[in-house]
Amino acid sequence: GAVVSQHPSWVICKSGTSVKIECRSLDFQATTMFWYRQFPKQSLMLMATSNEGSKATYEQGVEKDKFLINHASLTLSTLTVTSAHPEDSSFYICSARSAQGVYEQYFGPGTRLTVT
Amino acid sequence: GDSVTQMEGPVTLSEEAFLTINCTYTATGYPSLFWYVQYPGEGLQLLLKATKADDKGSNKGFEATYRKETTSFHLEKGSVQVSDSAVYFCALSVNQGGKLIFGQGTELSVKP
Numbered sequence: 001g002a003v004v005s006q007h008p009s010w011v012i013c014k015s016g017t018s019v020k021i022e023c024r025s026l027d028f029q030a031t032t033m034f035w036y037r038q039f040p041k042q043s044l045m046l047m048a049t050s051n052e053g054s055k056a057t058y059e060q061g062v063e064k065d066k067f068l069i070n071h072a073s074l075t076l077s078t079l080t081v082t083s084a085h086p087e088d089s090s091f092y093i094c095s096a097r098s099a100q101g102v103y104e105q106y107f108g109p110g111t112r113l114t115v116t
Numbered sequence: 117g118d119s120v121t122q123m124e125g126p127v128t129l130s131e132e133a134f135l136t137i138n139c140t141y142t143a144t145g146y147p148s149l150f151w152y153v154q155y156p157g158e159g160l161q162l163l164l165k166a167t168k169a170d171d172k173g174s175n176k177g178f179e180a181t182y183r184k185e186t187t188s189f190h191l192e193k194g195s196v197q198v199s200d201s202a203v204y205f206c207a208l209s210v211n212q213g214g215k216l217i218f219g220q221g222t223e224l225s226v227k228p
Binding site for chain 1: 162
């Protein structure tokens, strides 16, 4: 149990275009989902926290107009990178927190974004 | 602010060697502490956790004890295997289930 999927697993897009990344909790309901960014050989940096049905809370320094987060249901959150630039190339990871039982976070496998 | 500091890697060991990866933290409250593992090409997996002082988390031969007096949560394993090669992240959460603050990660490479 407690599986989180991300789609796509990797994506290449051209500079100036937008790309959407999906995060799904497959076998549990997630009231809260977190989006992280990981640079090569570095730690995970929390970008934002999203709660189902409400606006996401962004960490300091993260542009909310550039990284649009939607948490429309208890099993799906999306991150849209708008007007992507090469510096947005990174590994994006989501995690989901169950609404029931132990409040652990379960991580998705990540999405590798390359902007050319 | 709250933070986690891990020993720098990469750490290279021979199979069956003893492993210690140091982790210390700074937190204003009473955090829960975690070790996550990231195998090559995969997402993070929770390895073990401890929610209060003196708790010992253990899993797959790995152990870590929550030491409040030294603000540490060092990861240990008595005999590593090649399959343990991965990146290990120490993390804390000051609210149960709240946001995680990660250390920088320590890459472990185990040679046969």
